Amino acid sequence: MKKVMILLTVALLIFLTSCGERQTYSYTDGVYNGVGEGNSGPVPVTVTVEGGKIVKIEVGPNQESHETGTTAIRIIPQRIIDEQTPFVDVVSDATETSTALINATAQALGVENTEK
Numbered sequence: 001m002k003k004v005m006i007l008l009t010v011a012l013l014i015f016l017t018s019c020g021e022r023q024t025y026s027y028t029d030g031v032y033n034g035v036g037e038g039n040s041g042p043v044p045v046t047v048t049v050e051g052g053k054i055v056k057i058e059v060g061p062n063q064e065s066h067e068t069g070t071t072a073i074r075i076i077p078q079r080i081i082d083e084q085t086p087f088v089d090v091v092s093d094a095t096e097t098s099t100a101l102i103n104a105t106a107q108a109l110g111v112e113n114t115e116k
Contacts, residue, residue: 023087025085027054031048032108034104035107039064039065039096043062043100044104045077045108054109058077072097080102086111
């Protein structure tokens with residue numbers, strides 16, 4: 001019985017650690033543009049890739065709210081750079097702006113979300 005519990009525990013740990021893995025992408029160096037649809041209209045981004053890594057995301061002029069929209073604009077680009085994938089978790093209370101930034105970055109990089 002003890003061996004069965006140990007095996008089940010190990011199997012559960014393996015399962016749980018594999019669930020959190022994100023797909024990795026290979027990026028070509030360059031500067032790319034994309035646009036996502038936000039809560040109040042288009043949200044343009046310019047994405048810079050150097051050494052195969054996302055190193056900079058600039059958000060262009062947009063009409064997103066100064067309360068929740070700016071929170072997503074401050075957090076999401078850095079989250080994308082840190083995780084090296086556009087498909088990051090959205091900011092609470094700023095879902096539409098977060099999604100616009102995610103979609104714009106994915107469009108700029110020419111990648112699709114296969115983690116759905």
